[in-house]
Amino acid sequence: RRVLKRALTEGGRGREYRVAFITVIPSRFSCTIGQWDSDEPVTRQELLKGIAGAHGLYCMLTDKIDEEILQAAGPNLKIISTLSVGFDHLSLDEIKKRGIRVGYTPDVLTAATAELTVALLLATSRRLMEAVEEVKNGGWSAWKPLWLCGFGLQESTVGIVGLGRIGLAIAERLKPFGVKRFLYTGRQPRPEPAAKVQAEYVPLNTLASQSDFIILSCSFTPDTQGMCNKDFFAKMKKTAILINSSRGAVVNQEDLYQALTTGQIAAAGMDVTVPEPLPTNHPLLSLKNCVVLPHIGSATYATRNAMSVLAANNLLAGLKGEPMPSELKM
Ligand code: NDP
Numbered sequence: 001r002r003v004l005k006r007a008l009t010e011g012g013r014g015r016e017y018r019v020a021f022i023t024v025i026p027s028r029f030s031c032t033i034g035q036w037d038s039d040e041p042v043t044r045q046e047l048l049k050g051i052a053g054a055h056g057l058y059c060m061l062t063d064k065i066d067e068e069i070l071q072a073a074g075p076n077l078k079i080i081s082t083l084s085v086g087f088d089h090l091s092l093d094e095i096k097k098r099g100i101r102v103g104y105t106p107d108v109l110t111a112a113t114a115e116l117t118v119a120l121l122l123a124t125s126r127r128l129m130e131a132v133e134e135v136k137n138g139g140w141s142a143w144k145p146l147w148l149c150g151f152g153l154q155e156s157t158v159g160i161v162g163l164g165r166i167g168l169a170i171a172e173r174l175k176p177f178g179v180k181r182f183l184y185t186g187r188q189p190r191p192e193p194a195a196k197v198q199a200e201y202v203p204l205n206t207l208a209s210q211s212d213f214i215i216l217s218c219s220f221t222p223d224t225q226g227m228c229n230k231d232f233f234a235k236m237k238k239t240a241i242l243i244n245s246s247r248g249a250v251v252n253q254e255d256l257y258q259a260l261t262t263g264q265i266a267a268a269g270m271d272v273t274v275p276e277p278l279p280t281n282h283p284l285l286s287l288k289n290c291v292v293l294p295h296i297g298s299a300t301y302a303t304r305n306a307m308s309v310l311a312a313n314n315l316l317a318g319l320k321g322e323p324m325p326s327e328l329k330m
């Protein structure tokens with residue numbers, strides 16, 4: 001929040017701002033700023049109240065910006081700046097209809113998210129959480145030939161669903177582990193990024209049946225919603241591992257639970273779930289072969305700093321009617 005405040009202060013030529021719901025008087029470019037002053041998400045009620053009459057909104061992926069919010073904002077609202085690269089929490093049809101511009105935070109979080117995805121893959125495939133638990137609970141009796149064996153990346157086939165910025169960065173980080181083949185899928189072939197890691201474009205079914213590790217790094221859309229369901233799991237190898245750092249709803253979690261408990265697939269690692277937070281009594285959390293993280297893909301200090309600054313600069317540029325550093329093409 002301090003970084004955000006500094007970014008807005010610097011961007012606003014020395015003026016002091018607070019952030020979130022911003023009203024601008026264009027002639028002098030001074031702002032009245034209402035801030036939700038907590039690390040917890042703003043309540044819907046506060047957001048509805050605070051946004052009335054605002055020209056700009058600085059929001060998080062936890063804020064669902066739908067027709068109700070846009071109505072509450074009224075016709076002044078012209079800029080939405082989200083502290084995320086994902087924009088599935090924004091009702092783009094409604095936003096577009098009102099001529100509102102959107103800023104987001106691509107690129108600055110790619111490395112951190114790719115790194116976390118690799119960490120999650122390794123933690124899941126080499127059973128790190130189980131292993132740590134065994135050390136603590138006395139289950140470690142001796143070195144044993146088959147105890148806590150997992151699956152390695154050497155000579156493996158890795159399938160990437162969505163070879164975008166993050167998908168490519170994941171593949172680049174996995175390549176040195178000795179991966180033999182990269183497969184990828186998406187709405188169309190992406191020859192340029194694919195060439196960087198010699199990835200082959202294949203249909204989703206082929207990716208499901210031939211991969212040892214499947215990584216979901218696509219955006220969440222009506223087409224990707226529930227993409228990994230029981231049909232998908234039925235096609236996967238029994239020894240295969242699914243990793244999701246995209247959005248929780250790309251995976252049908254009931255079907256995933258079935259696949260994990262019936263031995264249809266070996267394991268899963270999820271940085272994203274439905275809902276978030278996942279209730280502590282959720283069935284997936286009872287499984288040793290499922291590693292769940294609390295949506296921390298981009299959670300490094302440097303990355304969250306960079307995201308905050310970019311989102312603030314997007315907002316300021318938008319308010320001034322200038323091109324944003326990262327504006328979403330709608
Ligand atoms: P990009 O836009 O660069 O990549 C999105 C990818 O999704 C593209 O490769 C696109 O491929 C693919 N895609 C879209 N529709 C489909 C489809 N129907 N089937 C298969 N693939 C599809 O975005 P980023 O790489 O920057 O980010 C990707 C997503 O990662 C974000 O939208 C966000 O949800 C998530 N994310 C999660 C984080 C975390 O903390 N876990 C952190 C940051 C991002 P094509 O266009 O060829 O179809």
Ligand code: DGY
Pocket residue numbers: 061083084085086087109297298
């Ligand atoms: C995003 O940016 O979409 C992530 O989910 C959080 O960084």
